[in-house]
Amino acid sequence: MIPQGAPFRAPRRIHMKILTPLLLLEVVATGASRYTMHRTTDSAGRPEWFGCWKSPVRGENGLRCAVAGIARNITQHKKNEAALCESKRLLQSTLDALSAHIAM
Numbered sequence: 001m002i003p004q005g006a007p008f009r010a011p012r013r014i015h016m017k018i019l020t021p022l023l024l025l026e027v028v029a030t031g032a033s034r035y036t037m038h039r040t041t042d043s044a045g046r047p048e049w050f051g052c053w054k055s056p057v058r059g060e061n062g063l064r065c066a067v068a069g070i071a072r073n074i075t076q077h078k079k080n081e082a083a084l085c086e087s088k089r090l091l092q093s094t095l096d097a098l099s100a101h102i103a104m
Contacts, residue, residue: 037074
């Protein structure tokens with residue numbers, strides 16, 4: 001339940017590539033949860049990333065009958081990850097340059 005006065009954001013429509021029929025069938029067939037990441041674009045053409053969990057749902061008889069899932073926008077996480085990799089690359093190249101001068 002949403003607390004009274006709390007801002008409510010209706011969920012946006014997620015690109016259907018996230019819910020590929022083959023992946024849904026695989027989750028139902030194997031009974032195993034799956035985490036996948038998907039790159040899509042927003043309405044302005046900017047890249048967006050979604051992390052998605054999909055898990056089988058069992059009916060009263062114990063058989064798998066559906067798939068439950070949740071998708072989370074991880075775009076900022078992916079940007080931070082790319083910035084960290086660039087920082088590591090820059091640091092390594094600086095250390096390499098320094099060690100080359102020290103060895104002389």
